[in-house]
Amino acid sequence: MNHETALHRRAPYAARKSRMIRLLNKYKYYYLLMLPGLLYFLIFKYIPMGGILIAFKDYKLAKGIFDSPWSGFKWFEILFQTEDFWLALRNTVIISFYKLIFGFPAPIALALLLNEVMSSAFKRIIQTIVYFPHFLSWVVLGGMMFTLLSPTTGILSLFGVSNSPVMQPEHFRSLLVWSNIWKETGWGTIIYLAAMAGINPELYEAARMDGANRLQLVRYVTLPSIASTIVILLILRTGHILSAGFDQVFILYNPLVYSVADILDTYVYRVGLTMGRYPLAAAAGLFQSAVGLLLLLFSNMLSKRLGGSGLW
Structure with missing residues (x-):
């Protein structure tokens, strides 16, 4: 049995x-x-x-990760008592917030405009032009920006400007936001254009029969049809709110703008690799990842509570 x-x-x-x-x-x-x-x-x-x-741990390079003695939350206590960390956190939140407010809608608007272009040849030309900056590294773009914004040899010299925006704290954050929009907006349209390609053409035909014009088609057909895609990308973007773009900031910032440009990523790099304080840098990186995860979970929950779609 x-x-x-x-x-x-x-x-x-x-x-x-x-x-x-x-x-x-x-x-x-x-x-x-x-x-x-x-x-x-x-x-x-x-x-x-x-x-x-x-x-x-009290990490010692000679002992390695596993043989180094445990230290508990010692490095987190030191981290939260460091003024430079709070300054980097403040700058990260502000820069990421600006990029979210001004940068997130930009690909949507550009995708809507490209979707209205009737000529496929002209549309491909425009797409190639707006996609191209994405494939350039920030090293190349940073050199171009330093040259173009130079008060002696760049475009600004034609207007009699004596100081470059790259060297001015009051203008540096705006420069970060708009240069990031210029570089990434075209590439960001790909997902939205793919979502628009999947919209049933009969919806547009029905709206036209009801007398809808081009703007009304966008408002009542296109945008509602891609709303789920927008929500999902917004949730993913929220999870990276503490990642303000290391490559861009590291290439463009300088001692004159540290007070407004030093972010968590550059702080971790400076403390860990430059100063050799690996446990402190690891604590800052873990804090950054944990907060990002919590924001991702919260935004996903909020989206579902409001009746939208979430990641899961």
């Missing part, structure tokens, strides 16, 4: 195993295509998470 019971219990497991093998064999080439992406996230995202332990 016990033997029969064991066989009955083993049967569902054997069936599931057989089904899994059939699925793996059926979609093996798809899984093979997924393998490079999975390896990327495993090697560069998940394995390095072991370094989080440094934030809770």
